[in-house]
Amino acid sequence: xxxxxxxxxxxxxxxxxxxxxxxxxxxxxxxxxxxxxxxxxxxxxxxxxxxxxxxxxxxxxxxxxxxxxxxxxxxxxxxxxxxxxxxxxxxxxxxxxxxxxxxxxxxxxxxxxxxxxxxxxxxxxxxxxxxxxxxxxxxxxxxxxxxxxxxxxxxxxxxxxxxxxxxxxxxxxxxxxxxxxxxxxxxxxxxxxxxxxxxxxxxxxxxxxxxxxx
Amino acid sequence: xxxxxxxxxxxxxxxxxxxxxxxxxxxxxxxxxxxxxxxxxxxxxxxxxxxxxxxxxxxxxxxxxxxxxxxxxxxxxxxxxxxxxxxxxxxxxxxxxxxxxxxxxxxxxxxxxxxxxxxxxxxxxxxxxxxxxxxxxxxxxxxxxxxxxxxxxxxxxxxxxxxxxxxxxxxxxxxxxxxxxxxxxxxxxxxxxxxxxxxxxxxxxxxxxxxxxx
DNA sequence: TAGATTGTTAATCGATTAACAATC
DNA sequence: TAGATTGTTAATCGATTAACAATC
Numbered sequence: 001x002x003x004x005x006x007x008x009x010x011x012x013x014x015x016x017x018x019x020x021x022x023x024x025x026x027x028x029x030x031x032x033x034x035x036x037x038x039x040x041x042x043x044x045x046x047x048x049x050x051x052x053x054x055x056x057x058x059x060x061x062x063x064x065x066x067x068x069x070x071x072x073x074x075x076x077x078x079x080x081x082x083x084x085x086x087x088x089x090x091x092x093x094x095x096x097x098x099x100x101x102x103x104x105x106x107x108x109x110x111x112x113x114x115x116x117x118x119x120x121x122x123x124x125x126x127x128x129x130x131x132x133x134x135x136x137x138x139x140x141x142x143x144x145x146x147x148x149x150x151x152x153x154x155x156x157x158x159x160x161x162x163x164x165x166x167x168x169x170x171x172x173x174x175x176x177x178x179x180x181x182x183x184x185x186x187x188x189x190x191x192x193x194x195x196x197x198x199x200x201x202x203x204x205x206x207x208x209x210x211x212x213x214x
Numbered sequence: 215x216x217x218x219x220x221x222x223x224x225x226x227x228x229x230x231x232x233x234x235x236x237x238x239x240x241x242x243x244x245x246x247x248x249x250x251x252x253x254x255x256x257x258x259x260x261x262x263x264x265x266x267x268x269x270x271x272x273x274x275x276x277x278x279x280x281x282x283x284x285x286x287x288x289x290x291x292x293x294x295x296x297x298x299x300x301x302x303x304x305x306x307x308x309x310x311x312x313x314x315x316x317x318x319x320x321x322x323x324x325x326x327x328x329x330x331x332x333x334x335x336x337x338x339x340x341x342x343x344x345x346x347x348x349x350x351x352x353x354x355x356x357x358x359x360x361x362x363x364x365x366x367x368x369x370x371x372x373x374x375x376x377x378x379x380x381x382x383x384x385x386x387x388x389x390x391x392x393x394x395x396x397x398x399x400x401x402x403x404x405x406x407x408x409x410x411x412x413x414x415x416x417x418x419x420x421x422x423x424x425x426x427x428x
Numbered sequence: 429t430a431g432a433t434t435g436t437t438a439a440t441c442g443a444t445t446a447a448c449a450a451t452c
Numbered sequence: 453t454a455g456a457t458t459g460t461t462a463a464t465c466g467a468t469t470a471a472c473a474a475t476c
Contacts, residue, residue, distance in 0.1 A: 007423060013416060013419055013420075014412070014416055016415070016419070017409070017411070017412035017415040017416070018396075018409075018412065020415075021394065021396075044398065079419065080415045080416075080418060080419045081415075081418040081419060081421070081422040082415060082418070084418070084422075086418060086421075095316045095317055095319060096317055098313075098316065099312075099313030099314070099316050099317045100313070102309045102312065102313050103309055103310055103313045103410070105309060107411060110414070110418070111414060149421065150417065150418075150421070173421060173424060173425070174417055174418075174420070174421040174424075176413070176414065176417050180235065182232075182235075184258065188424060190417065190420040190421050190424050192413055192414075192416055192417035192420065194410060194413050195231070195232075196317070196408060197231070197321060198228070198231035198232065199390070199406055199408050200324070200325060200390065200406075201230070201231040201234075201294045201295075201296060202227060202228055202231070202294075202406055203364065203388055203390050203404065203406035204294060204295040204296070204298070204300060204324075204364075204388075205227055205230070205293065205294045205295060206227075206388070206404040206406065207295070207300075207363065207364070207387060207388040207404050208295040208298075209221060210387060210388075210402060210404050211387070
């Protein structure tokens with residue numbers, strides 16, 4: 001039995017990483033305090049929204065002063081679990097899986113890729129940036145011997161659901177889904193979808209709308 | 215002077231690619247007509263939302279019958295400009311840029327990568343999947359001689375804004391932004407952000423919330 | 429203290445859902 | 453025709469903005 005804490009609305013959560021980014025920039029500029037008003041001007045939001053957003057998590061400011069930049073960064077990092085490295089595996093060692101592996105290496109920290117998996121025997125044993133590719137059959141043993149937080153799903157749509165069930169079976173609690181499959185799973189697993197192709201269609205939509213109005 | 219047509223709200227636009235995907239699946243299953251009720255059950259939406267969404271663009275259904283799947287696919291493809299291939303260039307030939315090039319090749323059509331650009335002389339002349347890497351200096355000439363629809367931005371944050379201005383100067387009207395830079399540009403250029411690292415932080419947030427409630 | 433700025437409540441706005449008349 | 457299902461208007465819900473008392 002679990003007591004669901006009153007969660008912040010998702011639109012608020014999705015704004016937090018952006019707050020974090022701007023606050024880090026302030027720090028780089030040597031700015032140690034910021035008011036919601038000044039931050040809102042930089043970010044193109046309303047000051048009201050910033051105060052509302054932060055107050056879902058607590059009262060981190062000080063009346064008459066504003067917010068301490070360093071403190072607020074720490075708070076947001078705690079909320080988002082930034083700085084707590086996550087052990088990840090990538091499932092699917094095709095173009096997409098390899099692209100993700102390479103990309104993650106270009107980021108700093110947080111996501112550690114421990115292994116890749118593929119059902120294609122031809123790929124098994126190869127390395128992508130020092131990361132070994134194992135056969136899907138080895139997933140069960142690997143997850144028993146290594147504490148894996150996140151499975152990154154980079155398989156073709158047709159394999160998506162099946163692989164997701166495999167992931168659940170092996171007790172991983174989060175999927176970062178880069179596949180085009182919609183994973184409807186009634187399990188307490190957490191899923192974040194990265195729909196890159198959908199993003200592209202939104203762009204071509206906007207472009208054509210823009211052209212119409214020229 | 216331009217007459218802005220009454221645009222559909224962005225939440226609606228962002229649902230269109232998903233409608234498209236489900237409709238294509240229906241077709242594969244040999245289903246040629248669908249009611250908003252049946253589609254809503256499949257997609258986990260309300261029937262009302264589906265009808266509302268579609269009616270921002272027109273009345274595509276038929277009372278007492280439902281929607282013709284093939285027709286609706288065509289309509290959505292027209293709205294999103296799917297099937298009109300877009301000529302793209304990728305700016306930034308580092309890990310991220312190369313990852314995107316490889317990824318796009320794993321998708322079918324629509325985005326054609328014509329060239330990559332980088333300011334690092336060491337990369338100039340290399341090929342990524344047959345795509346040549348040019349020096350940034352050559353961007354102006356290249357865009358004069360080739361009709362480029364979309365610039366895909368895959369540069370480090372620090373270079374983001376400067377490169378974006380370069381893109382505008384060379385008359386490209388759309389940016390698919392994979393960089394972590396916020397591009398605030400007052401120009402009629404269209405921008406779609408793909409904030410992959412932000413998506414990751416949302417996932418780690420959800421995971422930690424989920425763990426709390428166990 | 430006076431000025432500034434928060435935290436929070438109330439008002440507004442926009443998006444989603446419900447309801448139903450129109451109609452195939 | 454009767455049944456089904458749309459297109460559309462009205463009601464509800466949730467998110468954003470405005471306002472202001474609390475307070476540093």
